[in-house]
Amino acid sequence: MKVVLNQDIKGLGKKLQVVEVSEGYARNFLLPKKLANIADNKSLNEAKTKKQAIAFKKDVELEEANKNKEKIEKIYIEFREKQGAGGKLFGSVTEKEIALRLKEKVGIDVNKKKISLKEPIKQLGNYVAEIKLYEGVIAKLKIVVVGV
Secondary structure (H helix, E strand, O other): OEEEEOOOEOOOEOOOOEEEOOHHHHHHHHOOOOOEEEOOHHHHHHHHHHHHHHHHHHHHHHHHHHHHHHHHHHOEEEEEEOEOHHHEEEEEEOHHHHHHHHHHHHOOOOOHHHEEEOOOEEEOEEEEEEEEEEOOEEEEEEEEEEEO
């Protein structure tokens, strides 16, 4: 019996995939628990429409991420911090501060967990932060830390 899965099922398939299962498995387990629907014309068309909607949404998000990447890589963010002896900062510049400045300067809201630094920013100088905007889209943001 062919069914359309309503969610991912380990060992069977992904959401919206059409799979062949035994009639007993479908009638006694998948259908009562609403894990799948019988693959008739209506459910096949719904699955096809949902797949197209998901693909369209991913394309739009990818395009938006690429636009944001171009914006981010054209700019730099400057931090003016107090420093002690040898150019060492009192405290450090964190991912949270970088995300706030990025939102102020460009208007792009980025989760601080998506920002990665190779090393903590604890001294004056130039740094590069990698920002994961989307799956496979990583922007490099230039950061300049100067003393007050």
